[in-house]
Amino acid sequence: xxxxxxxxxxxxxxxxxxxxxxxxxxxxxxxxxxxxxxxxxxxxxxxxxxxxxxxxxxxxxxxxxxxxxxxxxxxxxxxxxxxxxxxxxxxxxxxxxxxxxxxxxxxxxxxxxxxxxxxxxxxxxxxxxxxxxxxxxxxxxxxxxxxxxxxxxxxxxxxxxxxxxxxxxxxxxxxxxxxxxxxxxxxxxxxxxxxxxxxxxxxxxxxxxxxxxxxxxxxxxxxxxxxxxxxxxxxxxxxxxxxxxxxxxxxxxxxxxxxxxxxxxxxxxxxxxxxxxxxxxxxxxxxxxxxxxxxxxxxxxxxxxxxxxxxxxxxxxxxxxxxxxxxxxxxxxxxxxxxxxxxxxxxxxxxxxxxxxxxxxxxxxxxxxxxxxxxxxxxxxxxxxxxxxxxxxxxxxxxxxxxxxxxxxxxxxxxxxxxxxxxxxxxxxxxxxxxxxxxxxxxxxxxxxxxxxxxxxxxxxxxxxxxxxxxxxxxxxxxxxxxxxxxxxxxxxxxxxxxxxxxxxxxxxxxxxxxxxxxxxxxxxxxxxxxxxxxxxxxxxxxxxxxxxxxxxxxxxxxxxxxxxxxxxxxxxxxxxxxxxxxxxxxxxxxxxxxxxxxxxxxxxxxxxxxxxxxxxxxxx
Amino acid sequence: xxxxxxxxxxxxxxxxxxxxxxxxxxxxxxxxxxxxxxxxxxxxxxxxxxxxxxxxxxxxxxxxxxxxxxxxxxxxxxxxxxxxxxxxxxxxxxxxxxxxxxxxxxxxxxxxxxxxxxxxxxxxxxxxxxxxxxxxxxxxxxxxxxxxxxxxxxxxxxxxxxxxxxxxxxxxxxxxxxxxxxxxxxxxxxxxxxxxxxxxxxxxxxxxxxxxxxxxxxxxxxxxxxxxxxxxxxxxxxxxxxxxxxxxxxxxxxxxxx
Ligand code: SF4
Numbered sequence: 001x002x003x004x005x006x007x008x009x010x011x012x013x014x015x016x017x018x019x020x021x022x023x024x025x026x027x028x029x030x031x032x033x034x035x036x037x038x039x040x041x042x043x044x045x046x047x048x049x050x051x052x053x054x055x056x057x058x059x060x061x062x063x064x065x066x067x068x069x070x071x072x073x074x075x076x077x078x079x080x081x082x083x084x085x086x087x088x089x090x091x092x093x094x095x096x097x098x099x100x101x102x103x104x105x106x107x108x109x110x111x112x113x114x115x116x117x118x119x120x121x122x123x124x125x126x127x128x129x130x131x132x133x134x135x136x137x138x139x140x141x142x143x144x145x146x147x148x149x150x151x152x153x154x155x156x157x158x159x160x161x162x163x164x165x166x167x168x169x170x171x172x173x174x175x176x177x178x179x180x181x182x183x184x185x186x187x188x189x190x191x192x193x194x195x196x197x198x199x200x201x202x203x204x205x206x207x208x209x210x211x212x213x214x215x216x217x218x219x220x221x222x223x224x225x226x227x228x229x230x231x232x233x234x235x236x237x238x239x240x241x242x243x244x245x246x247x248x249x250x251x252x253x254x255x256x257x258x259x260x261x262x263x264x265x266x267x268x269x270x271x272x273x274x275x276x277x278x279x280x281x282x283x284x285x286x287x288x289x290x291x292x293x294x295x296x297x298x299x300x301x302x303x304x305x306x307x308x309x310x311x312x313x314x315x316x317x318x319x320x321x322x323x324x325x326x327x328x329x330x331x332x333x334x335x336x337x338x339x340x341x342x343x344x345x346x347x348x349x350x351x352x353x354x355x356x357x358x359x360x361x362x363x364x365x366x367x368x369x370x371x372x373x374x375x376x377x378x379x380x381x382x383x384x385x386x387x388x389x390x391x392x393x394x395x396x397x398x399x400x401x402x403x404x405x406x407x408x409x410x411x412x413x414x415x416x417x418x419x420x421x422x423x424x425x426x427x428x429x430x431x432x433x434x435x436x437x438x439x440x441x442x443x444x445x446x447x448x449x450x451x452x453x454x455x456x457x458x459x460x461x462x463x464x465x466x467x468x469x470x471x472x473x474x475x476x477x478x479x480x481x482x483x484x485x486x487x488x489x490x491x492x493x494x495x496x497x498x499x500x501x502x503x504x505x506x507x508x509x510x511x512x513x514x515x516x517x518x519x520x521x522x523x524x525x526x527x528x529x530x531x532x533x534x535x536x537x538x539x540x541x542x543x544x545x546x547x548x549x550x551x552x553x554x555x556x557x558x559x560x561x562x563x564x565x566x567x568x569x570x571x572x573x574x575x576x577x578x579x580x581x582x583x584x585x586x587x588x589x590x591x592x593x594x595x596x597x598x599x600x601x602x603x604x605x606x607x608x609x610x611x612x613x614x615x616x617x618x619x620x621x
Numbered sequence: 622x623x624x625x626x627x628x629x630x631x632x633x634x635x636x637x638x639x640x641x642x643x644x645x646x647x648x649x650x651x652x653x654x655x656x657x658x659x660x661x662x663x664x665x666x667x668x669x670x671x672x673x674x675x676x677x678x679x680x681x682x683x684x685x686x687x688x689x690x691x692x693x694x695x696x697x698x699x700x701x702x703x704x705x706x707x708x709x710x711x712x713x714x715x716x717x718x719x720x721x722x723x724x725x726x727x728x729x730x731x732x733x734x735x736x737x738x739x740x741x742x743x744x745x746x747x748x749x750x751x752x753x754x755x756x757x758x759x760x761x762x763x764x765x766x767x768x769x770x771x772x773x774x775x776x777x778x779x780x781x782x783x784x785x786x787x788x789x790x791x792x793x794x795x796x797x798x799x800x801x802x803x804x805x806x807x808x809x810x811x812x813x814x815x816x817x818x819x820x821x822x823x824x825x826x827x828x829x830x831x832x833x834x835x836x837x838x839x840x841x842x843x844x845x846x847x848x849x850x851x852x853x854x855x856x857x858x859x860x861x862x863x864x865x866x867x868x869x870x871x872x873x874x875x876x877x878x879x
């Protein structure tokens with residue numbers, strides 16, 4: 001195996017193992033016997049990308065096709081990025097160390113908004129024109145996928161195709177169409193036109209956007225005949241039998257998720273009003289528990305990992321969770337396999353499980369409270385009551401735990417000073433619960449309550465897509481207010497309050513609900529040197545300030561306005577199943593502080609039932 | 622039951638750190654289904670220990686680790702079983718059974734032998750230059766040595782036990798500059814290298830006087846006026862040795878196959 005980078009470079013950069021591939025379970029194919037070569041990219045550093053389950057699922061899916069060879073690409077770390085630019089070295093795939101520009105496709109998964117400049121980094125270092133309109137027939141087709149594709153508009157100019165939905169569904173058809181295109185004199189435009197007729201395939205260049213005088217969108221319309229007005233998000237219906245990688249690639253480097261990842265359920269029944277994943281992955285679908293047990297065994301055998309992680313948005317809602325965990329714990333006792341627990345509801349069963357797999361003295365309980373008062377938790381439809389939190393804490397304290405983590409958001413719609421104060425007061429009451437329930441002689445040091453606050457970012461396809469996002473200064477003010485409140489509590493020594501970086505979140509807010517005009521800003525920021533914006537050590541807000549100013553765009557236009565109920569959104573041509581009328585009703589209910597029952601308690605007719613599966617039909621089976 | 626496992630690390634895997642190799646084997650052992658022993662306690666871990674850390678960039682066909690196993694099959698079966706689960710660039714060559722009271726490999730390493738050859742990617746060819754100058758080993762060879770408290774110069778000559786010109790395909794030593802006592806004129810090598818000739822070195826290794834091959838080639842290059850930087854050469858380790866009654870013995874001579 002000849003490496004793309006010479007020794008003198010590999011010996012002088014951090015962690016050269018990021019760039020050599022050759023891991024256990026890597027796909028190996030004869031490049032002369034495949035028709036389509038795909039570079040699949042996670043636009044962040046290797047250790048982050050390799051921790052992402054979705055990449056392993058798609059990698060496995062593509063490599064199951066005999067006519068296709070899928071290889072991996074990640075963002076070069078800034079040290080190598082610099083060298084590649086200086087020496088004019090092209091970005092390459094890990095498997096065969098082939099330049100990405102020699103691939104048929106460059107597929108990029110878009111997991112979070114702050115990777116947008118890394119998308120440009122990858123395209124640019126690959127030697128592919130940055131703008132889709134400048135690409136010719138011989139150039140790789142640049143395809144975007146992942147959750148951010150529900151509003152791909154800010155990056156629309158950089159992609160030939162956006163795949164809207166879960167990857168398992170439509171790629172086979174696209175591969176077949178591509179083969180036709182490659183082996184004929186079909187033009188790139190015609191290929192994109194044909195592709196756009198496939199379910200879930202969005203080709204941004206085939207749509208035009210008109211704007212109103214106030215800067216909002218007037219209309220998004222298809223430019224050619226046969227191009228659908230709405231692109232429908234693809235959901236895997238036969239989720240039970242969807243292909244799953246039994247032999248995931250095993251990195252040499254210690255990556256963030258250094259364990260077997262087992263997806264037990266997709267989607268969430270809860271309907272928290274701020275949560276995008278909870279809306280776009282509807283309906284909730286589960287895997288069969290016997291199948292999961294078999295998968296767990298086989299994957300542990302094929303990887304040699306000593307740890308397994310259950311993956312889902314809300315594991316406690318998996319109906320056979322007790323059975324699955326009991327099985328895994330038995331495995332722990334016999335085969336030295338540890339179970340890393342996803343955030344579970346805190347109750348007697350989960351505490352019992354946790355006490356078996358974690359060192360109680362070192363681990364902490366986690367509550368995603370999201371808001372400090374019941375009123376505000378009702379606004380966001382977070383069905384978590386104070387009684388439940390207190391009872392969970394009491395049981396845990398009696399059981400020996402003495403660390404609690406609480407997650408909150410600041411800047412939620414309708415938030416008042418009382419709600420902020422509520423964060424400190426809740427923390428105080430939890431600390432009291434400890435002192436009331438644990439006798440002095442059993443205390444091992446003091447109880448520690450860590451409350452952390454993130455900055456609420458309204459997302460498309462949530463009931464809060466109409467909501468205003470507070471300014472960074474206001475976020476910082478509120479965070480300080482909470483901090484002061486915590487410091488004025490009687491048990492302040494047991495309470496710690498931390499909060500997140502405001503600059504990154506505000507930009508995330510701009511991109512999340514942005515439109516196509518932002519492509520210019522992203523491009524400008526990239527040209528000015530922005531990459532790895534998701535990493536606070538590399539993020540330079542000043543670059544974006546300049547880029548917005550030079551493009552004549554006011555970022556707060558996208559974040560600050562409370563949008564009128566009938567505003568046309570830049571993502572209105574995407575259909576994720578959940579209807580706009582459902583979301584609007586939820587938006588109204590939130591203002592009335594009314595909660596909506598979860599899918600298992602009562603169906604609210606959100607629209608996702610049209611997919612014809614999952615929780616919507618559970619009761620009917 | 623104590624086993625000693627000899628393995629290679631070649632090709633692109635020269636860029637995998639020692640720590641990552643350790644983690645790699647923890648998983649490989651489980652993939653192969655070996656019945657390795659675990660420590661007791663809340664977070665049990667496998668009882669395995671590695672001989673000597675290997676610097677990034679070096680390849681080797683003489684690395685070792687020891688492990689405790691509850692049950693074993695036989696050497697051939699285990700070698701095959703684990704190799705199936707590993708890439709071609711990291712392969713087990715041999716497994717032997719140790720006495721229960723055998724010392725860990727880490728503590729007995731006394732020497733290692735290497736081939737140092739010109740990096741095919743580099744235009745400067747320090748090894749070929751040295752060879753063409755017909756160099757000899759001086760009585761004293763001064764080299765910079767990194768210590769905990771900084772750098773110091775030191776005579777490394779006493780830690781050089783063998784030096785010669787080697788054919789990297791056949792392993793034949795065409796000229797000895799310093800022939801170790803009782804050494805054969807043909808050294809075993811199984812890894813194809815990208816250059817036909819190299820410098821064979823047998824050097825002191827282990828925790829006390831660990832002499833790096835680049836200190837020797839660097840020192841010689843300086844002495845004989847050859848342009849040199851560490852990136853211009855590559856280093857391949859052939860084997861790791863312990864002291865025995867009859868001089869140095871390979872670490873895999875501390876027990877028998879089974
Ligand atoms: S249609 Fe009803 S059950 Fe199905 S996802 Fe929507 S709210 Fe839940």
